Amino acid sequence: MASAFGHALLGATLGKLLLPARSHRPWWLLAAACAVLPDADVVGFTFGVAYASLWGHRGLSHSILAAVVLASTLVGLARLLRPRNQPPVGRLWALLFLATVSHGVLDAMTTGGLGVAFLSPWEPQRYFFGFRPIQVSPIGVKRFAGAAAWRVLRSEALWVGIPCLLLWLGQRFLRPAPANTPR
Template sequence: MASAFGHALLGATLGKLLLPARPNWPWWLLAAACAVVPDADVVGFKFGVAYASLWGHRGLTHSILAAVVLASSLVLLARVLRPKNQPPAGRLWLLLFLATVSHGVLDAMTTGGLGVAFLSPFEQGRYFFGFRPIQVSPIGVKRFAGAAALRVLRSEAIWVGIPCLLLYLGQRVFGPSPVNTRS
């Protein structure tokens, strides 16, 4: 898996790109959280869930269906709660879906693991992309330390951080002014 830092950075960047106005920052944070949430499946290791099972790591929680369900549930919740500065439902759904599905995309670009079950539960195959430059992050906080952490973070700085920065700068230079944009 990519680290939580890389996933959150991509989710927040998507938030900034799709909802550029500064008052939308809480939605950027929600997108960052959606990009990290699929890794909640690692708790299954504590309960003996096999890595390759439907409920295992990079299984159902990393699927396109899970992204659809999470984005739809959160947009419905937002409509019920009616928070300030709520963006249009379609735009918010797209952001939360893309942020959640971005998790599997990054994981499919890592150097380790069993692949990502994008089509779960309908099809149990696990996939990697042909281009896999991101160093796989060790699972667990204790294992993510020292040289391993530096190796992963260096890789993510190049393959996640720089593209996110370029997208952000591109929006600043070529996009609408965030001061005047509500959606």
């Protein structure tokens, strides 16, 4: 898996890109959380859930279906609670879906594990992408330390951090001028 840092950074970047107004910053944080959440499945190891099972790591929680369910649930809650500065429903749903599904995308680009069950529960097959430059992160806080942590963080700085930074800068400096600006 990629680390929680890489997942959160990509989720927040998607938030900034899809909901650029500063008033939407809380939604960027929710997108970051959605991007990290699929790894909650590691709690299954404590209960003896096999890695390769439907409920195992990178299984159902990393699927496209899980992203649809999570985005739909959170948007439904947002509509009920009606928070201030709520973005358009469709745009919010797209953000939360993309942030959640981005988790599996990053994991499918790592150098280890069993792959990602994108099509679970209908298809148990797990997938990796042909391009796998991100160093796999050890599972567990205790194992994510020292040389292993630096190896993963350097890899993510290159393959997640730099692209996110370029997207942020591109949005900032390449956006069109407002229509009512005098020429």
